[in-house]
Amino acid sequence: MQLQNQNSPSIGFIGAGRVAKGLAWGLAQSKHNIAAASSRSAGSAEQLAARIAGCRLAANAQDVADCSDLVFLTVPDDAIAAVAASVKWRQGMAVVHCSGATEVAVLEPAARAGAEIGGFHPLQLFADPDVALAGLPGCTIAIEADAPLSSQLELLAASLRCRTIRLPPGCRARYHASAHYAAGFVITLLKEAAELWQTFGVGREDTVRALLPLLRGTAAAVGRAGLAQGLAGTYSRGDVGTLEKHLDSLSRIGPDALHLYCELALRSIPLGLERGGYDEKRAEEMRALLRAASPH
Numbered sequence: 001m002q003l004q005n006q007n008s009p010s011i012g013f014i015g016a017g018r019v020a021k022g023l024a025w026g027l028a029q030s031k032h033n034i035a036a037a038s039s040r041s042a043g044s045a046e047q048l049a050a051r052i053a054g055c056r057l058a059a060n061a062q063d064v065a066d067c068s069d070l071v072f073l074t075v076p077d078d079a080i081a082a083v084a085a086s087v088k089w090r091q092g093m094a095v096v097h098c099s100g101a102t103e104v105a106v107l108e109p110a111a112r113a114g115a116e117i118g119g120f121h122p123l124q125l126f127a128d129p130d131v132a133l134a135g136l137p138g139c140t141i142a143i144e145a146d147a148p149l150s151s152q153l154e155l156l157a158a159s160l161r162c163r164t165i166r167l168p169p170g171c172r173a174r175y176h177a178s179a180h181y182a183a184g185f186v187i188t189l190l191k192e193a194a195e196l197w198q199t200f201g202v203g204r205e206d207t208v209r210a211l212l213p214l215l216r217g218t219a220a221a222v223g224r225a226g227l228a229q230g231l232a233g234t235y236s237r238g239d240v241g242t243l244e245k246h247l248d249s250l251s252r253i254g255p256d257a258l259h260l261y262c263e264l265a266l267r268s269i270p271l272g273l274e275r276g277g278y279d280e281k282r283a284e285e286m287r288a289l290l291r292a293a294s295p296h
Contacts, residue, residue, distance in 0.1 A: 010035040012068030014061045014083060015075035016044040019098050021129035026136050028052040030159040036064045061087050073097040081106045089113040094149050096120045100176035104144050118145025120153050123179060137161035142175060192260060228274035235268035238278030243286055247293045255295035262294035
């Protein structure tokens, strides 16, 4: 099965939120034909279409499907199945959702009608569509689709100057959960640091201002040298004396702070070993201290 207008497909968006805006504006800048957009919020669809020449406001989801060769379902995750089931799809078109956690199989109603189905998830924060648009070049898009749609989606990603990875069926929730370690959970860890700084009189705003350059430097080091070689500090060197000071201080803060530190430290030791900062004997010495100190 191949898309109609394979070289220049008409692209439509059902859902016009932040993800849709970022992708649609980026694809339009790359000279793709964004034909139509619809949304439960007329204002959102108007904002998306206003910046794309030739993109029209569609009356509803079916209107988008009828005039597009490739449809992006950029609705909330919980609405994907309902929208996929409510639209009359056709053979020769493609339907793609942009959810990281939802399996492509949710688009089965489109597949039964003869459409190709797939997933196209940009590993990017879309809190602000203009910021996301500026950050698209260089980000990774996770693609899940059979050929020939997979190749076309990779070409779309390349036109956005994005990298791609292929996801096999059944692993999207695991992939999506893992991304939290590099995004939302980093913010959670910054909050934990801010709570520690508050114990010696420094407020949250000043803490974040002080630690963000450290975070940027860490990300830059990993980008240059990789995970193990980007590791710095106590667990890159095997500094037992500093570890003991950390444990003593945190034990006076409370069991939750101490437990989180011990868990993260234990998971840092293998990177220190990989980096070559110390040997297995020193690693086991650190592990023993951490296990003995952990309150859980």
